[in-house]
Amino acid sequence: MSVKLDSSDKIHQVLDDYDYFLFDCDGVLWLGDHLLPSVVETIQLLKSLNKQCIFVTNNSTKSRQDYLKKFAKLGIDGISKDEVFGSSYASAIYIDKILKLSKEKKIWILGEEGIEQELHELGYKTIGGTDKKLIEDGVKFSPDHELLSNLDEKVGCVIVGLTFNLNYLKLSLTMQYLLKDNKSLPFIATNIDSTFPSKGKLLIGAGSIIETVSFASGRQPDAVCGKPNQSMMNSIKADHESLQLNPKRGLMIGDRLNTDMKFGRDGGLDTLLVLTGIETEENVLKLNDGNAPTYYANKIGDLFEYHNK
Numbered sequence: 001m002s003v004k005l006d007s008s009d010k011i012h013q014v015l016d017d018y019d020y021f022l023f024d025c026d027g028v029l030w031l032g033d034h035l036l037p038s039v040v041e042t043i044q045l046l047k048s049l050n051k052q053c054i055f056v057t058n059n060s061t062k063s064r065q066d067y068l069k070k071f072a073k074l075g076i077d078g079i080s081k082d083e084v085f086g087s088s089y090a091s092a093i094y095i096d097k098i099l100k101l102s103k104e105k106k107i108w109i110l111g112e113e114g115i116e117q118e119l120h121e122l123g124y125k126t127i128g129g130t131d132k133k134l135i136e137d138g139v140k141f142s143p144d145h146e147l148l149s150n151l152d153e154k155v156g157c158v159i160v161g162l163t164f165n166l167n168y169l170k171l172s173l174t175m176q177y178l179l180k181d182n183k184s185l186p187f188i189a190t191n192i193d194s195t196f197p198s199k200g201k202l203l204i205g206a207g208s209i210i211e212t213v214s215f216a217s218g219r220q221p222d223a224v225c226g227k228p229n230q231s232m233m234n235s236i237k238a239d240h241e242s243l244q245l246n247p248k249r250g251l252m253i254g255d256r257l258n259t260d261m262k263f264g265r266d267g268g269l270d271t272l273l274v275l276t277g278i279e280t281e282e283n284v285l286k287l288n289d290g291n292a293p294t295y296y297a298n299k300i301g302d303l304f305e306y307h308n309k
């Protein structure tokens, strides 16, 4: 049964019990560009107590560099690039270190800038993505579009993530590359999140876009790099030996059960679910012990607000 963090005593105990606080972003720190209450104060409190704060997001639309700008813009200071892990970065590392794709090859992207930047940083050339040619206003889609019949022979891999500027041409080109060479190009998905939490509304998530091209092409992704996949957890543990040695000194904080909470649990960490994103208290209370988060709270800011009571 999950313990609700709704008193100063419980919060003080949590602050004593953990040295590493792994934060999900969408639905925990913010909703879009809307910062959630007492987030800045909570991170300042944890840093003042010499706690390690690490940010682990499945949102592939931004690179780690872009997230540093967003943190600063929202007043969350003192965050460094090696404290940020995103599914765009995890996917780029997968293509480079696991697939070992030649830098002679190009990568077709159905996604936003974050994926482009992380791949470019590793020396890869990309096509698709934010290419303006693919979002020509007022241009009626034609199956005879020259790009559909002139696929780039240098493309060696397809990656799909959350795409805000989505259209039929991009979906169709992605499908052509997934079918190319007898369906032999590696198909990488950034994350499985079916929905995207925004202020006051739930939007379509990366997972739903990936399912669209997957269903159409008759292919399942060869790899899904975001949470709950442990690749980001292994990178974090590789950088933080004492967490590797004692994962129980780590607390994974998130708003989604099938990504964040599973990611933490599979990594051997304890887990805290906050109710400012995808899940409801009702969802949590009906869970059996095996899948129930260690703790839950109304919002992450309660760590600060109850600490000061």
Ligand SMILES: O=C(O)[C@H](O)[C@H](O)COP(=O)(O)O
Pocket: 024, 025, 026, 027, 056, 057, 058, 059, 060, 162, 191, 193, 194, 195, 196, 197, 204, 205, 206, 207
């Ligand atoms: O659709 C998506 O990609 C997700 O909703 C979003 O990215 C979740 O990001 P996170 O909560 O892991 O920061």
Ligand SMILES: [Mg+2]
Pocket: 024, 025, 026, 027, 028, 254, 255, 256, 277
């Ligand atoms: Mg989230």
